[in-house]
Amino acid sequence: MGTFAGHILPALALILLGLWHTINTIRAYCLKGSTNFNVKFWYPFHSPLSRLKHLELIFILFFSVFAIFLQLLDFPFLHFAFKLDNFEHATMFLHLAIFAGFTLSAELIVFVSLVSALAATSFPSSFPAALVLSISVVFQGCWFMIMGFVLWIPGFVPKGCAIQLPETSTYDIHGAVLADLLMQT
Numbered sequence: 001m002g003t004f005a006g007h008i009l010p011a012l013a014l015i016l017l018g019l020w021h022t023i024n025t026i027r028a029y030c031l032k033g034s035t036n037f038n039v040k041f042w043y044p045f046h047s048p049l050s051r052l053k054h055l056e057l058i059f060i061l062f063f064s065v066f067a068i069f070l071q072l073l074d075f076p077f078l079h080f081a082f083k084l085d086n087f088e089h090a091t092m093f094l095h096l097a098i099f100a101g102f103t104l105s106a107e108l109i110v111f112v113s114l115v116s117a118l119a120a121t122s123f124p125s126s127f128p129a130a131l132v133l134s135i136s137v138v139f140q141g142c143w144f145m146i147m148g149f150v151l152w153i154p155g156f157v158p159k160g161c162a163i164q165l166p167e168t169s170t171y172d173i174h175g176a177v178l179a180d181l182l183m184q185t
Contacts, residue, residue, distance in 0.1 A: 012145070013063050014140050015141030015145070018136070018138030022138060024134075025133075034127060036125075037127050039120040039125070113137065
């Protein structure tokens with residue numbers, strides 16, 4: 001299940017990325033109009049410093065590589081942790097770097113993201129496809145953040161459920177939220 005920080009930090013990154021795309025998609029559509037609008041899968045950062053043009057791509061790549069290392073290295077011992085959930089999460093961050101923001105946080109949101117990405121690729125001048133794609137990334141970040149709160153903050157655990165932390169740190173999972181039905185057995 002990971003940790004609270006392991007859900008909140010990627011969630012914030014996805015939300016910021018999705019908001020950046022939503023704002024830039026709307027801005028590009030307003031400036032260019034429906035006839036000259038084209039979908040972009042990344043937006044340059046306009047500033048007096050031309051070196052910052054690729055800031056979005058650098059952010060995605062840096063965050064993804066950093067997150068992969070955090071998943072594969074066991075801190076504080078700095079040795080490789082060969083645990084299935086670590087490889088699963090590292091693969092998700094690698095997928096984030098390649099596909100610029102899509103993770104498997106919720107099937108419906110991922111499906112909407114996939115369909116809108118295909119639509120944006122097939123119809124590069126479609127404002128609705130670009131807008132839905134950007135907003136779906138925001139929803140992925142929100143879903144991931146909700147998972148972090150529900151799984152790791154006791155006040156947000158659903159009624160009838162409880163957080164069960166492992167007794168030692170040798171387990172492959174850091175903790176779990178168990179439903180009342182499972183706790184009675």
